[in-house]
Amino acid sequence: MKKLIRYLGLLTSLCVLALVLSSCGTKKAASQSVLSRAEETNTIVWGVKADTKLFGLMDVKDSQIKGFDVDIAKALTKQILGSKGKASFIQVSSQTRIPLLKNGNIDAVVATMTITPDRQKVVDFSDHYFNAGQSLLVKKGSSVKSVKDLDKTGTRVLAVTGANSVANFQKVAPKARVLELQDYAQALQALKSGQGQALTTDNGILLGMAAENPGYQVVGSAFTKEPYGIAVNKGQKAFVNKINQALKKIRENGEYDRIVKKWFGNISGFDYKEAEK
Known part of the structure; x- marks a missing residue:
């Protein structure tokens, strides 16, 4: 009986240690330079929605998430990492996007996320990239x-x-x-x-x-008024600056306008010019 108790105590200690190490690993990953890691891996991991028509929706035919936010993320990735840069996508929801970002599971959130004062206390935002209401x-x-x-x-x-x-x-x-x-x-x-x-x-x-x-x-x-921004973890100023520079570039070269018209140009009742402002 004593051996069993000793064994259970050891098992519990190991479980607690594993959780602590896991938590520390997650915190360490979240605090690293996202931009440096993206440049090293040539990949940016974006959190996008997969249940939102036009912005991010799973295509059951090929299991790919498609939409405005996805195309914006791809365009930004090319601007930040170059033509061979890769955009990787992880599905998020309104509930999970900030926890996944804070834990370091994703590098940035581009998922119909309105810039609000409360959210700015927890994450940093890029310049707004879409105006909704x-x-x-x-x-x-x-x-x-x-x-x-x-x-x-x-x-x-x-x-x-x-x-x-x-x-x-x-x-x-x-x-x-x-x-x-x-x-x-x-x-x-x-x-x-x-x-x-x-x-x-x-x-x-x-x-x-x-x-x-x-x-x-x-x-x-x-x-x-709902200005959408790209959310990034606190302490990643260099990455936010890169995103803002990339946003400015795709607006200047016409890529942004092309993506907006692709997804919203034929949607009845939607003022895509207003959304571009």
Whole structure:
């Protein structure tokens, strides 16, 4: 019995040690120079969404994530590392993107991430690369025409956990109840099953949903401004500067404009010129 207790104690100690070492390794990786590591490996690891039409969506035909954010990341990689630089992608969500970044699992986040004061306390942002605005997606024929129609007791609106759209909506419609889902696929399905009267997030994301689901439409004008930025860990100023230089370059050489028109040029109701500002 004593041998068993001694063995279990040793096993527990080893497990604790493993966790400590793992944590230290993660912290060490997160604190290293991302730019130096990217130059050494000739690769930048980007966190992108895989459930967001137009910005980052998994193509089931070839298991590749495709979208505006993905193409922007590829263009930036070439500017930072050269024509042979490689862009690697890891799927993130609104909930996981900051933890994965802080742990050093990814080098940067380019995933419909609005620059906000609260987030700037935790991560650093590049210059904004896309302008969005929060709006509403409803079923065609709905009586909901604007956010004001939802500011009623008993009204239920759908949003995604981890996105700032929840707090934004509660400010303009405090009487409504917000039901948070894990991702946009679940939120859209909840809207279709009648669990809410509207789905709220950035207009670019909603227009992507509407394009794939003709029975739904985006209504009302945008009631917030959502400048998207590329998030990088604190203490990586050299990398942020490189990203900003690369953003400026792809705007100047026309690559940015080409990518915007590729993904949004034919989307009804979307002002891609406004998004470019």
